[in-house]
Amino acid sequence: MTIDWWTLGLQTINVLILVWLLGRFFWRPVAAIIEQRRAAAQQILAEAEAKCNEASAALADIEKTRAGFAQERETVLAAAHEEGERERGARLQAAATEAESQQAAARAAMQKEQALAEKAFADRASRLAVEIAGRLVARLDGAAPRAAFLDWLLKEIRDLPDATRQAVAADGVTLEAISAAPLDPTDEERYRKLIAEALGAQPRIVFKADPGLIAGLELRGPQLVVNNSWRSDLDRILADLTHDNRI
CATH class of the missing domain: 3.30.360 (Dihydrodipicolinate Reductase; domain 2)
Known part of the structure; x- marks a missing residue:
């Protein structure tokens, strides 16, 4: 078997020219397009990650706000309960004081009426005794x-x-x-x-x-x-x- 070196050389030169042409006119534009696509994809991914981070941060803020609302709700409910208990205690105390005052006034009124009745009875008894004494003396x-x-x-x-x-x-x-x-x-x-x-x-x-x-x-x-x-x-x-x- 004999090798035709001229043919082999020409084919090699053709391959090299083809590779040069492909590298210059095909692979470089394709690589540039791929790089552009890759950069665009990276940018999209970066933007998506940023949006995801923003969404996560917003979600965290929402959870924090919700927790704050819950805590504030508990605080408001506790304050309202405490205020209600304090007002209830004040009303009970006021009612007890009013009832005690009314009882004292009733007792004072009863004592006054009893004293007046006793005085009126004693006055009537005294006048009756004096009248009886006067009638008896008048006979002397x-x-x-x-x-x-x-x-x-x-x-x-x-x-x-x-x-x-x-x-x-x-x-x-x-x-x-x-x-x-x-x-x-x-x-x-x-x-x-x-x-x-x-x-x-x-x-x-x-x-x-x-x-x-x-x-x-x-x-x-x-x-x-x-x-x-x-x-x-x-x-x-x-x-x-x-x-x-x-x-």
Whole structure:
């Protein structure tokens, strides 16, 4: 077998020219296009990765915001529950205070009504007792009670201050001697003499009768009033009883 070196050389040259032509006019544009496509693909991938990262970040923000909302919701619910409990406690306390105040007011009103009722009952009892005593005393009529009241009147006159007796002794002074029943002229003259001796003066004395005294003898004038009767005694007793009832 013989080798045709010229043919082989020409074929080799043809292959080299073909490779050069392919490399210059085919492979380089194809490689450039491939590189462009690869760069575009890389850019798309990079953009997609960036979008994915953005989406992941947004999702993380959403989850964070949702967690914040949940926490804020729990905080709001806890604060609302605490406020509700505090307001409920305040209302219960206010209701208890109001109920206690109403109970205290009711007790005070009951005590006041009871005190008023007791006072009214005591006053009625006192007045009734005084009235009964007055009716019983009114049946005591005679020389002995009149003599006793005359002695008491003369003693009270003697116990008066000197200035009072001197004022009564002034000229023109008229005194009233008041008895429960009218006195006969003899008794009037005797009473007038005894009263003048007790006063140490000779005033003008007018005798009058007042059944309201029940029994007794009183002396009244511009400068003095000597209460000396069952009526005045009963009034004083009633005043003392009423005062004790108030206490």
